[in-house]
Amino acid sequence: MDGLIERFLQGDRRALARVISRVENETAEGREFLRALFPRSGRAHTIGVTGGAGSGKSTLTGALAAEYRRRGHTVGIVAVDPSSPFTQGAILGDRIRMQDLTLDPGVYVRSMASRGALGGLAPTIDDVVAVMDAYGFDFVIIETVGAGQDEVEVAGTALTTVLVNNPGTGDDIQAMKAGILEIADVLVVNKADHPGADVLVSQLQALLTLSPAGSRRPPVLKTIATKGEGFGALADAIADHRTYLESSGEMERQRAIDARHQVLSIARSILLERIRQATPEAELDDLVGQVAARHLDPHSAAEALAARLHA
Amino acid sequence: MTPSPTATKIRVLIAKPGLDGHDRGAKVVARALRDGGCEVIYTGIRQTPEMIAEAALQEDVDVVGLSILSGAHLELFPRIVDELKKRGRDDVLLFCGGIIPEEDTPALEKLGFQAIFRPGANTQDIVKYVFDHVTK
Numbered sequence: 001m002d003g004l005i006e007r008f009l010q011g012d013r014r015a016l017a018r019v020i021s022r023v024e025n026e027t028a029e030g031r032e033f034l035r036a037l038f039p040r041s042g043r044a045h046t047i048g049v050t051g052g053a054g055s056g057k058s059t060l061t062g063a064l065a066a067e068y069r070r071r072g073h074t075v076g077i078v079a080v081d082p083s084s085p086f087t088q089g090a091i092l093g094d095r096i097r098m099q100d101l102t103l104d105p106g107v108y109v110r111s112m113a114s115r116g117a118l119g120g121l122a123p124t125i126d127d128v129v130a131v132m133d134a135y136g137f138d139f140v141i142i143e144t145v146g147a148g149q150d151e152v153e154v155a156g157t158a159l160t161t162v163l164v165n166n167p168g169t170g171d172d173i174q175a176m177k178a179g180i181l182e183i184a185d186v187l188v189v190n191k192a193d194h195p196g197a198d199v200l201v202s203q204l205q206a207l208l209t210l211s212p213a214g215s216r217r218p219p220v221l222k223t224i225a226t227k228g229e230g231f232g233a234l235a236d237a238i239a240d241h242r243t244y245l246e247s248s249g250e251m252e253r254q255r256a257i258d259a260r261h262q263v264l265s266i267a268r269s270i271l272l273e274r275i276r277q278a279t280p281e282a283e284l285d286d287l288v289g290q291v292a293a294r295h296l297d298p299h300s301a302a303e304a305l306a307a308r309l310h311a
Numbered sequence: 312m313t314p315s316p317t318a319t320k321i322r323v324l325i326a327k328p329g330l331d332g333h334d335r336g337a338k339v340v341a342r343a344l345r346d347g348g349c350e351v352i353y354t355g356i357r358q359t360p361e362m363i364a365e366a367a368l369q370e371d372v373d374v375v376g377l378s379i380l381s382g383a384h385l386e387l388f389p390r391i392v393d394e395l396k397k398r399g400r401d402d403v404l405l406f407c408g409g410i411i412p413e414e415d416t417p418a419l420e421k422l423g424f425q426a427i428f429r430p431g432a433n434t435q436d437i438v439k440y441v442f443d444h445v446t447k
Contacts, residue, residue: 017371089345
């Protein structure tokens with residue numbers, strides 16, 4: 001293990017790839033790596049890119065990374081695609097849209113499967129992002145699975161969340177609903193060369209004027225990711241958001257909320273794992289059977305399981 | 312019991328080197344491996360040897376499967392193996408498929424391709440080959 005961490009700290013990409021796998025697979029060795037590397041994280045500007053399936057997240061992520069490279073920064077990318085709920089297999093296809101970056105030594109792209117996590121990310125996403133951050137990338141971009149209305153987890157993982165919209169995907173009531181629009185720090189109308197782009201921009205801007213007084217109003221930008229247009233302005237808007245976080249004291253507040261959420265969520269998995277270990281499979285089957293037959297309600301069954309912890 | 316969703320998964324890179332633009336075979340194999348429970352990284356068509364090896368490194372895959380129809384396998388595959396070696400990734404399990412004449416088998420075996428799946432191959436055999444030869 002020592003050898004691997006040493007090579008990681010020297011900037012060896014093979015070591016980075018190996019460490020990410022150990023962390024993603026939640027091995028004992030992975031935990032050790034994370035313990036050693038976590039104190040080195042917290043320097044990168046982490047950016048979440050989210051939006052509907054087919055909205056252009058991967059292409060936009062690639063074009064944004066290319067903009068950072070032009071500015072002399074290094075970039076790590078974590079792109080999440082869904083796992084099958086039935087076979088746990090996955091097709092991870094985000095690299096297809098980032099081909100030009102493959103041989104750039106200042107960019108590292110890693111595909112991750114969602115492995116059953118809800119909310120558009122993967123169970124170990126925070127750990128993998130921390131590893132990339134500790135490796136020393138200036139920016140770490142996190143691309144979520146195609147998100148609908150409620151996949152808001154990325155806001156807790158990234159400092160700046162970019163929400164990708166497209167013209168022609170619903171009226172302005174869609175955007176008024178609670179959920180994903182509320183987590184956006186920067187709004188992008190991608191495929192801005194398609195009809196309806198300007199209408200969507202003004203609809204989004206009109207909606208944002210309804211935000212509570214005194215709250216920060218996210219900028220609305222247009223991009224054409226396939227042509228690389230609009231990325232200077234996008235990179236500037238993301239930088240402005242970081243400046244805002246730092247100058248308003250919002251940075252510390254957000255980091256504290258995220259840390260709290262992360263710790264509680266890990267504690268929840270540990271407790272669930274302990275309950276599973278303390279419960280013989282036959283007993284679980286029996287409880288589950290009673291619920292399926294409507295003899296017992298699911299809350300009482302869960303209480304019975306939880307009671308095993310201090311039995 | 313269903314397998315734990317976070318348990319270690321076999322990661323496979325499916326890549327198409329060279330200039331032919333027909334990737335139906337590659338997609339069928341990627342889909343079969345997905346249904347077999349693998350995490351399959353698909354990189355699309357027209358990959359250079361350097362791009363394939365670099366993707367194998369960044370994604371820390373266990374397996375690299377190459378699909379080729381253009382007839383350039385004897386030029387491209389040695390370069391891919393070479394690029395993998397340069398990056399310390401000659402430890403991956405290799406297999407290939409596509410239009411590959413029987414007489415090229417010994418040369419490819421020597422390169423490390425112990426399995427060649429030609430038109431008509433059963434996708435289940437490919438999945439079985441991967442699961443039988445990856446030790447995790």
